[in-house]
Amino acid sequence: MNTSQDIFDRAAHWHLASQRDDMDWDAFTAWLEADPAHARAYDEVSLADAALGEIEPPAPLHLAANDDPAQPVARGGWYRWAGTAIAACLLVVLSFAVLRPDAASVYHTEGQSMTVTLDDGSQVVLAPASELTVDGDQLALSGGAWFDVRHDPDRQLVIAAGLVQITDIGTRFDVQAAGQDVRVAVSEGRVSVRSEHLQAPVQLTAGRQLHFDGASGRSLAAPVEAASVGGWRSGQLTYADVPLRLVSADLSRYAGVEIEVPQAMAGRMFSGTLTIDDGNAAARDLSQLMGLGLERAGACYRLVDPAD
Template sequence: MTDRIMDEALAWHSAQQSDDCDWDAFALWLEADPRHRDCYDDVALIDRAIEDHRPVLQSVLTPPAPVDMPRVRHRRAIWAMGGLAAALALVFGLSTFAPGRDAAVDYRTGPNESREIALADGSRIHLAAASHLHVAGERQDRLTIEGSAYFDIRHDPARSMVIQAGDQQVSDIGTRFDILTMGRAARIAVAQGVVTVSSPSLASAITLGQGRQLIVDPADGDAEVQTVQANDVGAWREGRLAWDNMPLPLVAADISRYAGRPVAVSPDIAGRRFSGVLVVGDGTALVGDVARLMDLKVADRGSGLLLTGARP
């Protein structure tokens, strides 16, 4: 690890406290050299440990009462250096040997119902309607999502969080992102930060920065990276659904969670795309809105609704 890499890691860690951080440049910096991620993790780990154990550090580093002697300054400086080292050792000892917890738990929501979930490390997850989140692992670092959720994950280098979304595995370094998954279909959109997505169907892992989304088309399993407006990521939390060139089966999966009934797409229109913004409301009008905007028909099949291009 060089001084240059350390300086860059410190600069990036500081830059992320600002709303105008260049997340694309940060993603490129991480990918440029494996040492970059290691160094950034070291910086973040120290910062996290200091923040979590600030009272301990303050008590250890509180200097003694001033004494009017010329040589005390030098001794105090030596004491401070030793005290900081001891305090950091104590902090990392607390972090490393803190007792684990069995965090395995399931969270479920019904139609038009959402809930906010707080993890032990301060991360927060907003679970969308008709969705299921499974949280497991001693560090709450093994998650599985079915449906949709918005993740606000705190970066912790000591933890490797993996979120299973269908066939996709999403790992983060401290980010805000939204996942929608149903069967083979998936959308991973990043509002802030960087995530890595891997899957058996991908030749290699894909890194997504702010304003990027990965779409997995359920028709053929193909994945593509698109640009997305950061303020549209997780827009459902504000009562609106936003799509840009979205495969119609994914749109159907999205509105199913609010319509209260499964919405499917007939094979004759499965390859079509939809762009638009709809107000959720009570969810009952969403299927009709999509059908009207795309000149489609809606067939009631008893157990669910079918969007089709031909008159049923």
């Protein structure tokens, strides 16, 4: 590790020197020629520097330059505890829903979906085993819902789901919020997804989807077939590279079938369409499409790797 860090150190010095007129370009060429790893290191260092040109200036240091070594430790510590901040945000969302029950209408579904019509005529189809809180223009969702929102320049609907807020601009879209995972897929129009964990809101247009994974804080944007968005309303779930654990959570909600996914395969990606009228068939289809075995485990199924 030491030697590779030395290379990056060297690369950084070359990079800094290159911005001065006294740079020895022939010596730099010789250094690059000595080992292909040098050019890669140089690329990475200069890319990092170039990336600085695209970010906002950091907050200025609040203390004089060379003293107090406690500063970086304290700040680094704060960042390292960002996980706590996530939990705190989640609490804020939850307590919001709990603290203002009088002002809001709460819609809760068990086995059947439900259509909720908002004041302005916009419609929300709430998936089974889901809950929607409506407080004026502020909505909170846990579970799944299909939104068909009327365009109204004077009002803006905000949907809180997990750690993200979704803002619409007159559109049709689907939201699946299961635990820390939030997926937003747009069928028509455009929505904006924001979160404290995204530095800028993500604009999703028709045929695009976003998966926000609150556990890791990562987000994935990908294309989606617009026609398949909200397919659960007509009995189908369509996936393109979706982690098995989410497919399993969906099947529990939409097909009423519990499928245990061992931790080791929870992150494997599934692509395909499942029919949800028959939970047993859906479980079988899933296991076959993934090339996995399916075992009965009491009232549920368990996916098993035939290689084990």
